[in-house]
Amino acid sequence: MEKENLAEPIRLKEFEGRISRGEKIEPGDWMPDEYRNQLIRMISQHAHSEVVGMLPEGAWITRAPNLRRKMVLLAKVQDEAGHGQYLYHAAETLGVTREEMLDALLSGRAKYASVFNYPTLSWADVGIIGWLVDGAAIKNQTMLAQCSYGPYSRAMVRICAEEGFHMKQGKEMVIRYAQGTDEQKKMTQNALDRWWWPMLMMFGLPDNVSTNSNVLKRWGIRTRSNDTLRQEFINELVPELHALGLNIPDEDLRYDEDNDDWLSGEIDWDEFWRVVRGNGPCNKERIETRRKAHSDGLWVREAVSAYASHMEKRSQL
Ligand code: 3HC
Numbered sequence: 001m002e003k004e005n006l007a008e009p010i011r012l013k014e015f016e017g018r019i020s021r022g023e024k025i026e027p028g029d030w031m032p033d034e035y036r037n038q039l040i041r042m043i044s045q046h047a048h049s050e051v052v053g054m055l056p057e058g059a060w061i062t063r064a065p066n067l068r069r070k071m072v073l074l075a076k077v078q079d080e081a082g083h084g085q086y087l088y089h090a091a092e093t094l095g096v097t098r099e100e101m102l103d104a105l106l107s108g109r110a111k112y113a114s115v116f117n118y119p120t121l122s123w124a125d126v127g128i129i130g131w132l133v134d135g136a137a138i139k140n141q142t143m144l145a146q147c148s149y150g151p152y153s154r155a156m157v158r159i160c161a162e163e164g165f166h167m168k169q170g171k172e173m174v175i176r177y178a179q180g181t182d183e184q185k186k187m188t189q190n191a192l193d194r195w196w197w198p199m200l201m202m203f204g205l206p207d208n209v210s211t212n213s214n215v216l217k218r219w220g221i222r223t224r225s226n227d228t229l230r231q232e233f234i235n236e237l238v239p240e241l242h243a244l245g246l247n248i249p250d251e252d253l254r255y256d257e258d259n260d261d262w263l264s265g266e267i268d269w270d271e272f273w274r275v276v277r278g279n280g281p282c283n284k285e286r287i288e289t290r291r292k293a294h295s296d297g298l299w300v301r302e303a304v305s306a307y308a309s310h311m312e313k314r315s316q317l
Helices: 003-020 033-052 054-058 067-092 098-106 124-144 150-178 182-201 213-218 226-243 269-279 283-296 298-316
Strands: 254-256 261-263
Touching: 033 054, 033 067, 033 098, 033 213, 033 283, 054 067, 054 124, 067 098, 067 124, 067 150, 098 283, 124 150, 124 182, 124 226, 150 182, 182 226, 182 269, 226 261, 269 283, 283 298
Parallel strands: none
Antiparallel strands: 254 261
């Protein structure tokens, strides 16, 4: 074996030692290709999800019921754009370019959270998304803040702080509407009916079929499983939604006294894969909007790079 290959097993052993000691892996450190590739996959798709995730709620900014709600929603949607930037930058530290990531998204090779391929049909959707979708993201991202890769875990700390505001503003809306007029209650229940199952899919495939979880846990990218986080979030949500007089759209949901768990009915993974493979209600519209935003922004990217090379030349005079 060449020297380089001989070093591989030793380097892998050292790397795994670092992971088991809870050390953070930084961009310039040696890492197995599979570790790098898993991180590029996960972080870039996370970034795509943040930016595409702006679109469902963004549709309601011009239709917010009052100035306060408009300002809060504007701030939230703007935060998501910033989260996307943090995460694209974290992915770039692994050697992938922004253009490569965008190309993977726009060509359909890269995924983004399937939950964002559903329409927001009423203002109450903004409240339910804030509480349930951002809440699910926080559940997952709080775990990712422990991730072994430094730039990703640090981005998560910052993002989780802002997601906390997103969840609270959504929850405050749902509490108000669930105790409001009959029309507000109906609108809120209808939104819950439509977002409950796509939200549960955000936690990923069941542990026994997940194709990525084992390697992610082996190298400390994830520290808890998809099903554990999903169950924990269901246990938190059900009592609170019931207390508001809202029904969970799952006729098989039952309480397991022994384990103090609310056990969900079967998630429709055929629906999940139908949407992930591009056949959800809004996939085409979401990708077209991203494609148009990317091409409309070409002149900005060209101006910034022209300015950067001009300044580079000037600094060499
Ligand atoms: N939507 C789309 N694709 C999904 C998915 C979902 N909800 N859940 C799983 N998948 C995909 C995976 O990406 C994987 O495909 P790939 O190998 O081609 O990437 C395949 O289905 C198998 O799924 P696994 O469960 O084995 O994949 P993971 O173990 O990676 O789990 C995940 C999926 C939980 C999304 C995990 O990748 C993860 O934690 N990613 C980082 C967090 C993230 O991306 N969150 C998205 C939401 S961001 C958000 O909500 C914004 C907030 O501001 C509202």
